[in-house]
Amino acid sequence: MRNSAQQGFLDKLAREFVRLPGIGQKTAQRLAFHIMKASKDEALRLAEAIREVKEHVTFCVQCRNIAEGELCGICQDPTRDRTTILVVEEPSTLYAIEQSHSYHGLYHVLMGALSPLDGVGPSDIRARELELRVRGGEIREVIIATNPTIEGEATAIYLMKLLKPHGVRVSRIAYGIPVGVDIEYADEVTLTKAIEGRREL
Secondary structure, eight states: OHHHHHHHHHHHHHHHHHTSTTOOHHHHHHHHHHHHHSOHHHHHHHHHHHHHHHHHOEEOTTTOOEESSSSOHHHHOTTSEEEEEEEESSHHHHHHHHHHTOOOEEEEEOSSOOBGGGTBOGGGTTHHHHHHHHHTSOOOEEEEOOOSSHHHHHHHHHHHHHHGGGTOEEEEOOOOOOTTOOGGGSOHHHHHHHHHTOOOO
8 A cells, every 4th residue: 555655656746747848758757766766855955946936936027038026137237238129939049049149139028929720819929018118119120039930930920010010120030051061951941041041241
């Protein structure tokens, strides 16, 4: 009976891990066994870190980036270019762009992309909030960096139509061939995007 109960606890933990994105059944079981074999202090540190995130981390009221207060560090930073907004689908994309150190303006996180088949329409992404920020008059350019998917492209087109009437420049980041990859191995869509995103030398 005791072994059955213990197995039930492990199964319950594994089921919770399966709920996480990118975690399959086998990975969930490995994680559950790792937690079981870890010291009590190590396991409790993980539990405490999760609790602290849920209690203290939220979304920035202005851009929807991850924040520990009303505004995220980027929105509070006076050195950022406040005339440019780069639009992404998720906070994880924002962090990837920040790691490149190639952009120094503000951001706007949509928290998703248009997907009519999944019931995600304009009211489900933070497009109107973006429009309100543009209406403020300080923004001169909006750079759309949604993913190169059907949903991302549809979102980019929708945002362009939404923002253009406000007299702001709307641009789309270029997609192309990664550095170090031979052109002959690039797929058709990548080649098309590379040609469309060409620039004068």
